[in-house]
Amino acid sequence: MRNLDITTLRSFAAVAETGGVTRAAGFLHLTQSAVSMQLKRLEETLGLELLDRSGRTIALTSAGEQLLVYAKRMVALNDEVIVRLTDQAYVGTIRLGVPHDIVYPAIPRVLKQFNAAFPRVQVQLISCYTKALKADFGKGEIDLILTTETFVDAGGETLCVKPLCWLGAPDGSAWRQRPLKLAFGRHCTFRPRVIERLDKAGIDWDVIVETDSDRTIEATVSADLAINTMIEGTEPPHLQRIDHGGHLPDLPAQMINLYGATRSKNMVHDALADLLRRAFGNEEHTRLRAV
Known part of the structure; x- marks a missing residue:
């Protein structure tokens, strides 16, 4: 035998x-x-x-x-x-990659819930831009990743589709200026589509900040020196959605995708994937898994 x-x-x-x-x-x-x-x-x-x-x-x-x-x-x-x-508690580390701009407000809540269920498992949070996260995931260096994209690759799962929104300083006026001053991340996947919409609307623009630091962008926008775009619902509390009354173009939608959830390793891996689904809206998939 x-x-x-x-x-x-x-x-x-x-x-x-x-x-x-x-x-x-x-x-x-x-x-x-x-x-x-x-x-x-x-x-x-x-x-x-x-x-x-x-x-x-x-x-x-x-x-x-x-x-x-x-x-x-x-x-x-x-x-x-x-x-x-x-009765062996799970012990170890699971690596989660999340783009900078969608860490808040969902990820802290996910980490708290996960820690309550698996207190001896450490979640190593890796925050970077989508292209780099997908590259590291492809090499097996990250267990689960979230991405912000306009499509979903094989093996990925779209958790939600949300529109982009214009963000500025509270009661700011930078959005009225022409050329329109913009602040973007160097690897921002939104940027080409935002620029395309501005060009179609005939609005002159100027990127005055191009950086790898989200803090730099937020500081510039908070000072009312430029405006920025984010996925609706992920904006920080010190920035405000711009009520432009049609003076700025509508922005396209963006997908938040999850990769690695189909590569089930154990209960810990699946539990974290399900918490991410709940946090970003794909509750139907979670319910089906629980049946």
Whole structure:
């Protein structure tokens, strides 16, 4: 009788779901060689080829596709048994990436709720711009990421679609000036679409602040020296939505997407993903998972 090893099944499932050994190694906190050895041992145990390595990317063979269904169930059952029978609290770190501009107000609430449920698990919050977060996620360096985009890539899940809004200083007048003075983040994904709307409306503009610092942008806008755009509902309390009465163009909507939620590792990973869904509006998906 041959016995399957949960560790090798966990590595196999991670490779299948991430599409590569390097990414899986990052998610599992293992070396690439360790994951490769585990895959080889699993194939030798079964006497089957589970991965098709003939192409540029790793694909599953027919046997691999069948095993993946069982592997995910066995890993999940293993984790459930350990938790319930040993009363072992989850311990460790989960890495969450969030763009600067959507950290508030939702993420502090998510972190507080998560800490109450899993007090011995540390959430390492990585705040950066969407392009960098997706690059690090692709290398397996982050477990879950939120993004602000106009589309959603394969493996992503759109949590909500919200419009952008114009922001200025409370009772400010910078929005009336021409050319219109703007403050933007250097890697802001909103900027091209905002500029496009201004050009179509025939409004002259000038970017007077271009920076990697959100604090610099907020200080400039708070001083009524420029205006900015943010996703509706994420604006800080010291800035105000501009009631321009049609003197500024309407702005397009933006998606808030979640990546990594389909790569279920354990109860901790799934719980954090569900808290993010609740915080950003995709409650229907959360309810379906709970059924």
